[in-house]
Amino acid sequence: MTAATIQPDGHRPFGLALREALRRRPPLVWAIALPILLALLSMVRPIDHDESQYVAAAVLSGEGFLPYRDYAYLQTPLQPLLFAPIVRVMGELAYPGLRLINALLGALAIFFVYRAARSARVPAGAALVASCLLASTDILLFGTGVARNDALPLVFFTGALWLILAGETRRTPAMAAAIGLLLAAAAAVKASYALPAAAYGMWALWHRDHRPLWVALGAAVPTGLVLLLAAQAPDAFLFGAFTFPADAPAQYYASGGRAYKLTLGFRVLDLLKFLALGAALPALAVVAWPRLRRARTDTLLDVLILAGLLSAVLPEPTWRQYLLPVLPPLFLRLARIWRIEAPGAKQRAIFAVFAFAGLVPTLLALGAAARDGVPMARALREGDAIQRILDAEQATGPVATLAPHLLPAAARLPDRRFASGPFYFRSKGLLPADDEARFHLISAAQLRPSDLPGIVLLGGEGQWAGGDPALDALVARVAAARPMRVLQLEGSSLRVLLLGPPHAARTRPRVSSNPS
Incomplete structure (x- = not known):
């Protein structure tokens, strides 16, 4: 250290001390602040009808029901099984609890990317910057801020990447088996991770030092679990995991x-738009620029990036969460480049602008929460009001609703035919009536007054939740053929219908707007 770096009081300048701290390890304040920040953001994000089937599935699995056999699940099945015991403990706080779990999983995924970069011999500063750029993308902030199935497979995938890069110097059989288990588990939660997992499997077969047999043995565990569940209801599994999403x-x-x-x-335009909400688009441009120097690790990361992009563009239409498998290998590849070619001032400015763009949707959500109140707090208040209404009426049993994610706070279970939320309900002619009954599903075209249980919750499938209010209106019209009372929640768009027996008098039912 030269005399120029020493201040008169004997202390080093803050910038130099910070750089030296970054070279040793990520700051403790970053490791503590990131999960807290993501958890807080998950509470202010608007309610999204996309969350409906994931909350319902976890709650039903917590009650001992199995996907496909006992209720319809329109994804690969691992998440509700893993979350079931947690949701069981959370009880009425299951919905916000699942958001918090996903936020913590998002923080863990970012940490895994940092550790993977350090395992790939990236300096601490560059690894931390790449991890923070990942954290600032709207793709990740959305995927880890709602109760969907995006954060859990991301953790499995980033954990596998850490082990893959750490094993470049020494890969043990146990490490290879863990890689296979994590990659297969990611695909067992969300099918879009199957292509990156398969790409690594092919890489391991080509490069035998990756111990492909041990990778396959590890992958057999989650794969076997999926096959076991599929065997219980094979037709429902094929429809939920493959036919419906396609x-x-x-x-x-x-x-x-x-x-x-x-x-x-x-x-493709949508893909570019989502990549531009954050530093992913400039990162892709830097990674795609031709370079003569390319280590085998870089080639593997390039393969995984391409597999993730292909996985994102195959579904119709393209949505931001489909791009999550692209981000970890992309920012790891960027960190590897910056290890050799430090970004200039112009490149740093470009990345800063795109990183801020990625934060804009979240900042808008913060502004809306400051103006209108925290959405999750309102959902809990409304759930409590629904519970008090139903308890006062001594109304028990399952609830038919297109917004089953709102039911845990009301201490009620969804009717299993409505566990997929609005997504199957709005489809047309995908299944005949007999198969709907076998798969525990019901569509708008097949809904009859006698299909509805005694309790119906309306108002959750609205534009405020990204939904279509016409679907709730259709349920209301079908319910009107039965005697009912309408209990409107004060200050809310939600209302509860208490239905009489289907065979009762067909006169127009008495309607009350008084929830007391």
Whole structure:
């Protein structure tokens, strides 16, 4: 250290001390602040109807029901099984609890990317910057801020990447088996991770030092669990995990006058838009720039980036969460480049602008929460009000609703035919009536007054939650064929219908707006 770096009081300048701290380890304040910040952001994010089937599935699994056999689940099945005991303990706080779990998993995934970069011999400063750029993308902030199935597979995937890069110097059989287990577990939670997992499997077969047999043995554990669940209800599994995700979104957008979103050109534009909400787009440009120097680790990361991009563009239409498998290998690759080629001032400014752009949707959500109140707090208050109403009426049993994520706070279970929220309900002709009954599903076209249980919750499938209020209106019209009382929650769009027996008098029911 030269005399120029010493201040008169004998202390080093703050900038130099910070750089030296970063070279040793990520600051403790960062490790503590990140999960707290993501947890707080998860509470202020607006309620999203996308969360419906994931909350319902975890709650039903917590009650001992199995996906496919006992209720319809429109994804691969691992998440509700893993979350079931946690949700069981959380009880009425299951919905915000699942958001908090996903936020903590998001922080853990970012930490795994940092550790993976350090294992790839990236200096601490560059590894930390790359991890923070990952954390600032709207793709990650959305995926880890709602109760969907995005954060859990991301943790499995980033954990596998850490082990893959750490094993470049010495890969043990146990490490290879853990990599296989984590990659297969990610695909067992969300099918979009299957392509990156398969890409690594092919890489391991080609590069035998990755111990492909041990990788396969590790992957056999979650794969066997999925096959075991599939064997219980094979037709329902094939429909929920493969047929519905392939056919239903295209049908919905084609029939809704938005078929343009299904075209390849528009999907590519959407992909670029989502990548631009954060530093992923400039990172992709830097990584794609031709370079003569390319280590084997870099090539593997490039393969995983391409597999993630292919996985993101295949579904119709393209949504931001589909790009999550791209981000970890992308920012690891960027950190590896910066290890050799430090970014100049112009490049740093570009990355700063895009990183801020990634934060804008979250900042807007913060502003809306400051103006209108915290959405999750309101959801809990409304759930408590629903519970008090139903308890006062001594109304028990399952609840038919297109917003089953709102039911845990009311201490009620969803009718299992409505556990998939609005997503199957709005489909048209994907299954005949007999198969709907076998798969525990019901569509708007097949809904009859006698299909509804004694309690119906309406108002959760609205534009305020990203939904279609016409679907709730259809349920209300069908319910009107039965005697009922309408209990409107004060100051809320939610209302509870208490229905009489289907065979009762067919006169127009007496309607009350007084919840007392």
